[in-house]
Amino acid sequence: MANEEKKVITLLCERAADLHNLLDADGNLQGVPGMSVVKLPCSGMVQPLMVEGALKAGAAGVLVCGCQIGDCFYREGNKMIRERLLGMRPPGLKKTVDRRRVLAVWLSRVQVKKFMADASDFVAYVRGLEAPVVEPAKPVPAAKPAPAAKSAEPAEKAAEKPAAAVVKPEDKPAAVKPAEADKVKEVVDAAPKAEAVKPAEKPAVSPAEKPADKPVADTGSGDTAKSDDK
């Protein structure tokens, strides 16, 4: 499938940018060709797994749209998904996910125009990226080595406690074989320079949150959590 034809999925909070009149029956967004919208009661309902799944299923990119940070009808939903995408709150987005293809924007009900502009930019951007070669191959080996890497511990224990994987989902991708890990890092590191991560943060993020930008690509997220902590 040529990259230019692939769709981009928006996971949209019903109370954020008001697109209700701009969607056709199939959920395609009028005015931004290639953009399809799935409506959720709150952006906090977005599972990082949904983002991953959409990319795996062949989406060129995934856009998450919630209300402005600080204002959530359900109090904290947009903060939650923001932190999850940035790797500051479990469950996070797998390291293997191409960060350039994930964009989060925080726009209130009235900021439809801004949404349309951001959405078309994003569609153009992800369609301009090279076809994702790493992705289809990745998830399969990435899922398996995890228990293998853990076998350093007594084997029964590793099998006994799948819950450990929940607390630190970052463990899994980190356990990928070094060669592969490097490749991932390359892709991810290349991203910020190609202003891939920047658009993801730009619309949403105030200067105060700037430090959080880099860690999307970085491996450690400890500092981020601190710097963003009020």
Add this chain to the structure above:
Amino acid sequence: MSALSELNTAFIGAANKAFLVIEDGLNKVFTNKYNPLYYHGALPQFFLWVLFLSGLLLFSYYIPTIDNAYLSKATVNAWTSVRYITNTLPFGGVVRGIHRYAGDAMVLTIFLHMIRVWFTDRYRQYRWVQWISGVVLLAMVFFIGQTGYYLVWDERSLLLTRMTVSAFDALPLIGEPLKGLFLNGTAVTNLTMSNFLFIHIGLSFTLLFGLWVHYMRMTRPVLTPPPAINYIMMAITLIVVFYFPIASGNPADLNAAPTSFEMDAWFLWPYWLMAQMPAMAFWAVMLVGTILLCIIPMPGFLVPKSQPPVSAAEVVISKCVGCRLCAIDCPFMAIEMVPAPANSRFKLLATVFPYRCTSCGVCVGACAFDAIDLPTLTDADVNAQIKQLLQAKA
């Protein structure tokens, strides 16, 4: 009925948009983190701490007696102790001013808070506990503020006390006992003053209990604005204190009959009402007003009778691994971890309090095991929808 609720809904739609536009503007100036409107609930709480601290300082030097000032030049009573605090103690006048204006600011920010939650539709259904406890807290804050005006014991205090007494007098049956409780006896004496002081301080601390109820259904309630906002609020308060210093009126004289006083519209408006109408009518207005405030979130009045029901999140017991993430992330304290059934592989199991659940889906986003779902929109639905969109012709 339905016309009223339609009007309310339409109004909220417009008001919500107005708020969003204003907040967007403020975000551009202050950034999201320092947008004062995002701390509408924390601001009154901040002023409460300011009031507690400044009140503690005033309390140290305040003397709750009404010994008549005209008996002797050296009389020590409430009025002279307040004068001493204001004029003699270093920065006493500033502390008194802060205490007064922080009270005004608290009422102002409470109104802002109330208007915002109303206009953004965040006051009903699963939020009724917060609304009702908020109405009670508001009434308490007004009463506490008014007792603050008695404590100064100037002519205004005396008049307010007499007005309150006559308002109680008009009530059948409960009027007499209430009057006794209020005056701590049958007439205004030193005991009355210590009672006022107790009501003022004791009720203030009772606010904390009310606030506990107010916050009960919220995980991580926002209790304090960021320090920067606090400093700015303090700076504004100090500027007001500097330009409009507080002074007492003439000392109260039990033998005189003052008939008018300077109004403080924030706290003393009930007395204005009292002066306009017979006492019974006043009580009726207050009662009806309170009831109206309380039923605002109830369906059938301002809220449509048939609201779409909230379908609470459901735990898939066979999938839940007891990792607690949903319970930690739930913004409404609606999920509790309970010991898992005996034959389970895991120690804990998530359970949902359906009456607290807002059906927002934050728990679904928190679960890496697909073990919790909204009945109206499961994560499988969402994933299927995504797949379907991707498979459809681009």
